Amino acid sequence: MSEEANASERSVVGYTMSDAPPVDLRREATPANLDPHGVDAPHADTSLSDEYDAATTRVGLVDRSDLGRLRVTGTDAIDLLNRLSTNKLNDLQVGHGAYTVVTTNKGRIIDLLFVLRLEDHLSVATSPEAHQVVADWIEFYTFVEDVSVEDKSGKSATLGLMGPSAVALLDRVSKADASAIAPYASVAASIEGIEVLIVRTDFTGSPAFDLVLQSEELTKLRQHLLDAGSDSGITPVSEDAFEVLRIVQGRPRYGNELTEEFNPLEANLIEYLHFNKECYIGQEVVARLNTYDKVQKHLVGLSWEGEYDPHLTSELATEGKSVGTLTSAAVSPRTRRRIGLGYVRNAQTEPGTKLVMGSGDTETEVRVEELPLTP
Amino acid sequence: MPKAPSKPLTISITEDAAQYVRSFAEQGGKPDSDIRVGVKGGGCSGMTYILDLADGPGEDDKIIEEHGLRLFIDKKSYVFLAGTTLEYSGGLNGKGFVFNNPNAKTTCGCGTSFSV
Numbered sequence: 468m469s470e471e472a473n474a475s476e477r478s479v480v481g482y483t484m485s486d487a488p489p490v491d492l493r494r495e496a497t498p499a500n501l502d503p504h505g506v507d508a509p510h511a512d513t514s515l516s517d518e519y520d521a522a523t524t525r526v527g528l529v530d531r532s533d534l535g536r537l538r539v540t541g542t543d544a545i546d547l548l549n550r551l552s553t554n555k556l557n558d559l560q561v562g563h564g565a566y567t568v569v570t571t572n573k574g575r576i577i578d579l580l581f582v583l584r585l586e587d588h589l590s591v592a593t594s595p596e597a598h599q600v601v602a603d604w605i606e607f608y609t610f611v612e613d614v615s616v617e618d619k620s621g622k623s624a625t626l627g628l629m630g631p632s633a634v635a636l637l638d639r640v641s642k643a644d645a646s647a648i649a650p651y652a653s654v655a656a657s658i659e660g661i662e663v664l665i666v667r668t669d670f671t672g673s674p675a676f677d678l679v680l681q682s683e684e685l686t687k688l689r690q691h692l693l694d695a696g697s698d699s700g701i702t703p704v705s706e707d708a709f710e711v712l713r714i715v716q717g718r719p720r721y722g723n724e725l726t727e728e729f730n731p732l733e734a735n736l737i738e739y740l741h742f743n744k745e746c747y748i749g750q751e752v753v754a755r756l757n758t759y760d761k762v763q764k765h766l767v768g769l770s771w772e773g774e775y776d777p778h779l780t781s782e783l784a785t786e787g788k789s790v791g792t793l794t795s796a797a798v799s800p801r802t803r804r805r806i807g808l809g810y811v812r813n814a815q816t817e818p819g820t821k822l823v824m825g826s827g828d829t830e831t832e833v834r835v836e837e838l839p840l841t842p
Numbered sequence: 843m844p845k846a847p848s849k850p851l852t853i854s855i856t857e858d859a860a861q862y863v864r865s866f867a868e869q870g871g872k873p874d875s876d877i878r879v880g881v882k883g884g885g886c887s888g889m890t891y892i893l894d895l896a897d898g899p900g901e902d903d904k905i906i907e908e909h910g911l912r913l914f915i916d917k918k919s920y921v922f923l924a925g926t927t928l929e930y931s932g933g934l935n936g937k938g939f940v941f942n943n944p945n946a947k948t949t950c951g952c953g954t955s956f957s958v
Contacts (some may be wrong), residue, residue, distance in 0.1 A: 611919070
């Protein structure tokens with residue numbers, strides 16, 4: 468064997484699954500905006516509370532352009548993604564999508580993807596921080612299959628539209644019959660001359676739409692929606708208000724709840740797991756955990772009074788024993804109490820259970836709450 | 843720095859297994875067929891073995907000849923199968939063709955998938 472061939476083969480052999488992507492990127496904690504009239508509010512006269520209300524009772528508009536976007540092509544693309552993740556993807560019709568969890572061979576979470584099947588490619592939305600990790604993962608598992616991955620993150624814009632009046636507004640501006648778009652389906656439309664792909668991703672847990680468009684058109688579309696929706700009380704929703712909404716709904720986030728420390732059953736992602744599909748990485752582990760009821764802990768809502776603790780890996784304990792971990796926290800815009808998410812052992816997941824966070828001067832009583840939380 | 847002990851970077855097939863391939867090929871009406879071995883991404887442990895009859899090698903394939911049979915392997919699969927022996931486990935309780943892969947850290951219950 469030539470030296471050159473030897474060298475290239477050694478370097479690939481050295482690249483095993485243990486040092487393959489991803490890395491557990493636990494996010495830096497960022498406290499939710501504690502000041503209702505804080506500097507992060509996009510308009511001087513809107514408060515965090517008003518943004519939250521708009522998102523849940525009227526129409527909210529949020530910039531989701533930081534989502535990772537991979538363009539996956541090739542005749543084997545859908546089959547490979549089907550073998551790398553938990554949901555059944557290989558019978559997706561054109562124009563339809565699905566959420567699916569990419570898992571390690573031990574059934575641990577790498578990321579939660581939204582895979583949309585389009586005419587000539589798959590549009591894969593990843594968590595903002597995970598696009599490289601997921602692209603590398605797909606490439607690592609591509610052998611002779613006809614699969615190509617292009618990282619298109621940052622090359623397009625995405626506006627999220629949510630709230631009970633979102634459908635009516637979309638109908639008005641796009642003539643697309645938004646109410647007829649099934650969950651996870653999409654339709655190409657034109658809004659004020661701007662080409663948009665309307666995808667019903669339900670990213671809040673309720674009907675919600677991602678409008679995917681060219682980056683150059685973002686400002687124009689955003690303004691048009693704000694104008695057209697003013698009678699419906701449309702409000703731009705800041706990152707902080709959106710984070711509150713996410714926590715209230717119990718939706719896991721990359722680096723907080725979506726990490727390699729946990730599996731999708733613990734993260735309450737069972738609706739994105741298919742138990743009657745072809746082999747995928749980690750399937751045996753996930754299937755056994757479910758069949759034999761061996762899931763040890765679950766993601767729950769939490770609330771507490773007092774100071775906000777910025778260390779989001781804060782341990783939760785009862786009777787001196789560690790029983791869980793706090794993974795996300797925010798301030799309720801309505802009640803001002805603290806709300807959060809955490810993984811807690813099954814015996815302590817009953818709503819109303821009291822746990823302890825911190826110790827000594829910082830010891831705080833934490834209450835387990837049902838999801839969705841009462842904001 | 844001491845040189846790490848290296849496994850022979852090749853894939854081999856036992857005589858038994860080679861014979862079974864030939865009789866299988868004959869039964870299928872392709873007596874001169876060779877075989878393709880490889881790895882496919884996905885599968886419950888991470889990777890899945892591939893074993894197929896093949897008429898000829900692909901452009902970038904490695905070719906290994908043993909017991910009168912040619913094995914075609916694509917370059918990437920070759921790396922993950924280094925040191926593997928393709929065996930045949932016959933008899934009433936036999937498993938059929940088995941990949942005996944020293945690189946595999948874990949395998950799934952049915953043995954068709956492995957991780958490195």
